[in-house]
Amino acid sequence: MAKGGKDEELILLDHWVSLFSMRVRVALAEKGITNYECKEENITILGGKSPMLLEMNPVHKQIPVLIHNSKPISESLIIVEYIDEVLMGKSGSKLLPSDPYRRSQGRFWAHFVDTKVYPPSWNIWRTKGETQEKAKADFIESLKALEDELGEKCYFGGENFGFVDVALIPFYCWFYTYEVCGNFSIEAVCPKIVAWGK
Amino acid sequence: MAKGGKDEELILLDHWVSLFSMRVRVALAEKGITNYECKEENITILGGKSPMLLEMNPVHKQIPVLIHNSKPISESLIIVEYIDEVLMGKSGSKLLPSDPYRRSQGRFWAHFVDTKVYPPSWNIWRTKGETQEKAKADFIESLKALEDELGEKCYFGGENFGFVDVALIPFYCWFYTYEVCGNFSIEAVCPKIVAWGK
Incomplete structure (x- = not known):
């Protein structure tokens, strides 16, 4: 297993606002991997995508892309799983459990x-009226299911911050936006999730 | 690693028409695992879901669910990966490569x-007019990307039938339906994919 050290070339095609890129940055940080190059992509201007992004992710042409020793990996959860399998990092910790059932x-x-948190989250701040109300209801229902799964654990990963924590934490950063745009309190219905995020 | 033998209890909550259940059946067959119990679920009648399905997949209440020694696993690709990691089967073959990058x-x-084949496939036979034309175009675009990935290989997995083959093969069984409902020829635009399916 590589250490993500000096002999490894790691480049992240990134954008600061992307929830999905944040997962990759969080996973690298959890592993204690800091020596990677972050290339900020221009995802807002039409035609502004870099030749490197188009070459490294020709199928979706989207960030995030992690390039490890010239080989590109796309899709945030797949990247995080790759990091977990391949890069040991300074911490040596694993995001996914070693037990295959828990994995x-x-x-x-x-x-x-x-599939159940991301799609409604989008409509909470981008829509109004009935669509927004439906999005809020779906979002809360999904968070409640996650709250049941979290239970009394510190993290979804148990004692340690794990794969599900990495997947969900970027959304927590947007809770305030959802609450303001949707005029509701997430903490009132999902206190454990909010405590987890804090 | 378990052999999927007599000491293992394997139950599949299934429906014969489900593309996603078929993935699980194909994966088990590829592993040479035949000694499992298949429980056909009634997914067509409202309220017809069995207490076992509701207990084993309380979140989505959907098939397929694989129950291995009383522990349920849901979501077809996650089930297939679990089978690949845990059940050796008679064949002893692996669906995902051992190399983490190829994995x-x-x-x-x-x-x-x-995300790119399933959604448009649905609209080819369920809609007409502009929506259907858009679905056909998206479906073909996705199959072409897969055809590029397949290249001159026998299978997506290379010499052996692998994880991507398991994911895609149920859709091949529907090609004839798509062609009749959409009045187009898949073979004319994606001959390699059709040859692969055959």
């Missing part, structure tokens, strides 16, 4: 964040 | 099937 459950809940 | 690429393309 499958980690993948399940990370996938749940992508 | 990440397998996960990428399987995820691509879920």
